Amino acid sequence: MKIHSLDEIKAALQRVDLMPLIEDGFVAYSDGRSVIPPVGELVFKDPPGDVHIKYGYVLGDEYYCIKITSGFYENEKLGLPGGSGLMLLFRQKTGESVCLLQDEGYLTDVRTAVAGAISAKQLAPDNVSAIGVIGTGVQARLQVGILDGVVACKELAVWGRTPEKVLLYESDMTSKGYTITVCHSPEDVAKRSNFIVTTTPTTQPLLSANDISPGTHITAMGSDTAEKRELDGAILASADLVVADSIPQCRERGEIAWCLREGSVLEEELVELGSIISGKTPGRTSSEQITVVDLTGVAVQDIQIATAVYEALDN
Numbered sequence: 001m002k003i004h005s006l007d008e009i010k011a012a013l014q015r016v017d018l019m020p021l022i023e024d025g026f027v028a029y030s031d032g033r034s035v036i037p038p039v040g041e042l043v044f045k046d047p048p049g050d051v052h053i054k055y056g057y058v059l060g061d062e063y064y065c066i067k068i069t070s071g072f073y074e075n076e077k078l079g080l081p082g083g084s085g086l087m088l089l090f091r092q093k094t095g096e097s098v099c100l101l102q103d104e105g106y107l108t109d110v111r112t113a114v115a116g117a118i119s120a121k122q123l124a125p126d127n128v129s130a131i132g133v134i135g136t137g138v139q140a141r142l143q144v145g146i147l148d149g150v151v152a153c154k155e156l157a158v159w160g161r162t163p164e165k166v167l168l169y170e171s172d173m174t175s176k177g178y179t180i181t182v183c184h185s186p187e188d189v190a191k192r193s194n195f196i197v198t199t200t201p202t203t204q205p206l207l208s209a210n211d212i213s214p215g216t217h218i219t220a221m222g223s224d225t226a227e228k229r230e231l232d233g234a235i236l237a238s239a240d241l242v243v244a245d246s247i248p249q250c251r252e253r254g255e256i257a258w259c260l261r262e263g264s265v266l267e268e269e270l271v272e273l274g275s276i277i278s279g280k281t282p283g284r285t286s287s288e289q290i291t292v293v294d295l296t297g298v299a300v301q302d303i304q305i306a307t308a309v310y311e312a313l314d315n
Contacts, residue, residue, distance in 0.1 A: 001097040001098065001099060001100055002098070002099040002100070002313075003099070003100045003102060004099060004100070004101050004102060004309075004310075004313055005102055006102060006103055006104050006106055008313060009101055009102075009103050009106065009107065009309055009313075010106070012309045012312035012313045013110065013309060013312070015312045016308045016309065016312050018110070018111070018114045018304075018305060018308065019114055019117060019118060019121075021304045021305070021308050022111060022114050022115065022118060022301055022304050022305065023118055023277050024304065025058065025298075025300040025301055025303060025304040026115075026118070026245070026272075026273050026274035026277055026298070026300065026301075027274045027277050027278045028058050028059075028274070028300060029246065029272075029274050029298060029300045030272040030273070030274025030275045030277075030278065030280075031274065031278070033058060033059045033060075034056060034057065034058045034059060034300050034303075035056050035057055035059070036054075036055075036056035036246070036298060036299045036300060037055065037056060037299075038248075038249075038252070039052055039053065039054055039249065039252075039253070039299075040052065040053030040054075040055075041053070041225065043225060043227065044072070047072060047073070047074040048072070048073050048074065048201075049070060049071060049072035049073060049074075050070065050071055050225055051068065051069070051070040052067075052068070052069050052070070052224070052297070053066070053067070053068050054066075054067045054069075054297065054298075054299035054302055055067065055299055055302075056299040056300065056303060057092055057303060058300065058303060058304075061092060061303070061307070062091060062092060062093075062307075063089050063090060063091060063092060063098060063303070063306075063307050063310070064089075064090050064091075064092050064303070065087060065088065065089055065090075065299070065302050065303040065306045065307070066087070066088045066090075067085065067086070067087045067088075067107075067108070067299065067302040067306070068085055068086055068087075069083065069084070069085030069086075069105050069108045070083060070084050070085060070105070071083045071105075071201070073201055081104070081105070082137070082138075083104075083105035083108070083109070083138070084104050084105050085103060085104065085105035085107075085108055086100060086101060086102050086103060086104075087100075087101040087103060087107060087302060087305075087306045088100055088101075089101070089306050089307065089310050098310065099310050099313075101306055101309060101310070107302070107305050107306065107309065108297070108302070109138055109139065109142055110142070110305065111297075111301040111302060111304070111305045112139060112142070112143075112221060112295065112297060112301075113139065113142035113143050113145070113146045114146060114301075114305075115221070115245065115273075115295050115297075115301060116139075116143045116146065116147070116197060116219050116221060116295065117143075117146045117147055117150050118273065118277065119217075119219045119243070119273065119293040119295065120147055120150050120151050120195070120217070120219065121150050122273070122276050122277060122283045122284070123217050123241070123243065123276075123283050123284045123291045123293060124150075124151055124195050124217045124284075125194055125195065125215050125216075125217060125284070125287055126287065127287075128151050128152070128153040128193075128194060128195045129153070129155070129192075129193065129194050130153065130155040130156065130157050130181070130192050130193040130194070130195070131144060131147065131151065131153055131155065131156050131157070131193060131195050131196075131197065132156075132157045132158075132189040132190060132192065132193030132195065132196035132197070133156055133157070133158040133159070133189070133196075133197055133199065134158075134159055134160075134186050134189060134196065134197070134198040134199060134200060134206055134207070134222075134230065135159075135160055135198065135199035135200040135222065136158065136160035136162070136165040136166055136168070136169040137165075137199060137200075139197075139199040139221060139222070140158070140160075140169060140197070140199045141169070141172065141173070143197045143199060143219070143221070144156065144173065144178070144197070145176070151195065153195070154177060154178050154179055155178070155179050155181070156173060156178050156179065156180050156181065157180075157181045157183050157188070157189045157192040157193045158170070158173075158180060158181070158182060158183060158189065159182075159183040159184070159185060159186050159188065159189045161200075166182055170182060186206040186207050186211070187207070187208075187211045190207055190211035190212055190213070190216070191211065191213070193216075194213060194215050194216045194217070195216070195217050196212075196216060196217070196218045196219070197218075197219045197221070198218065198219070198220045198221065198222050198223075198230040198231065199221060199222050200222045200230060201222055201223075201228055202222065202228065202229065202230055203227050203228055203229055204229065205229055205230060205231055205232040205233075206230050206231070207230065207231050207232060207235060208232040208234065208235065209232060209234035209235045209237070209238050212235055212238075212290060214288045214289075214290060215287050215288050215289065215290070216290050216291075217284070217290075217291045217292075217293075218231070218235070218290075218291070218292045218293070219293050219295065220254070220255050220292060220293065220294050220295065221295040221297075223253070223254045223255050223294070223296070224253060224254060224295075224296045224297050225253050226252060226253050226257060228253075228254075229255065229258050230255065231255050231292070233258055233259045233262050233264040233265070234264065235290075235292065236255060236256065236259045236264065236265050236292055237259065237264040237265055238290065239290045239291060239292045240289040240290050240291060241271065241283070241284065241289060241290075241291045241292070242256065242259075242265060242269060242270055242271070242291075242292050242294070243270070243271055243272070243273050243276065243291065243292065243293040243294065244256055244270050244271070244272055244273070244293075244294050244296075245272070245273050245293070245294065245295050245296055245297070245298050246272065246296065246298045247267065247270050247272055249296050249298060250270070250294055250296055251267070253296050254294045254295075254296040255292070255294045256270065256294045273293065
């Protein structure tokens with residue numbers, strides 16, 4: 001089995017156009033052309049953290065993938081990265097191991113950001129006045145950066161819990177050509193923007209329905225377990241379109257799972273991102289619609305990015 005380091009992986013990614021590949025993965029998933037078992041999960045309370053095992057294959061492809069990734073939210077106090085992980089690739093026909101991508105969680109971060117860009121491509125309003133960002137971590141940076149070329153807006157409204165991290169985020173993103181407005185609350189972010197990305201591991205809602213203006217799109221990607229929640233259920237209940245990356249997965253985790261348990265959203269009202277990409281289901285149809293995408297992270301994304309990286313490394 002070949003083992004590839006993070007530096008090799010990052011170099012290979014420069015040769016890969018990920019968006020169409022991950023779009024194809026979402027379509028294959030929603031068309032029933034993939035086998036994606038339920039997520040394996042470990043949740044830790046003290047210190048807080050979670051480990052996800054995601055795995056599966058696309059029918060007819062050459063490989064299957066097993067991904068292990070973790071997030072431990074107090075690692076910063078120890079001088080350690082908050083996330084880690086690896087991806088394993090095997091041949092579908094024989095089960096032979098092909099490679100270990102020792103990506104330290106980087107590929108998960110990238111494929112999550114790409115899913116955010118795909119969501120924006122399908123559902124963001126035509127005229128984005130400002131991009132609202134809830135959180136100041138890795139995804140708060142990647143989700144915005146990858147929107148370049150998808151959303152023509154360089155105005156950011158950002159909120160974070162820690163003033164020092166907000167200042168660092170402001171400095172980093174200003175150096176990349178963005179104009180930053182630091183907000184004193186998530187509500188203030190929502191009032192200043194019509195495209196919002198939520199990127200935190202909170203278990204208490206940060207935004208309510210009264211905060212959201214008509215025409216707003218929300219990409220919610222921080223809530224990927226049954227415990228996490230960034231949005232009040234009334235937001236999804238009042239939205240014109242609620243989109244899941246995976247309806248089966250969102251029954252168990254993320255914003256949608258909370259709403260299904262509370263009865264504020266019905267499963268038959270949901271649509272999958274892959275169905276919108278393929279054109280089987282309409283996406284945004286008016287400038288006044290409120291749309292929400294719940295990104296819990298689907299193994300098909302890992303399959304697509306791991307395969308693409310391996311093939312770029314092998315050639």
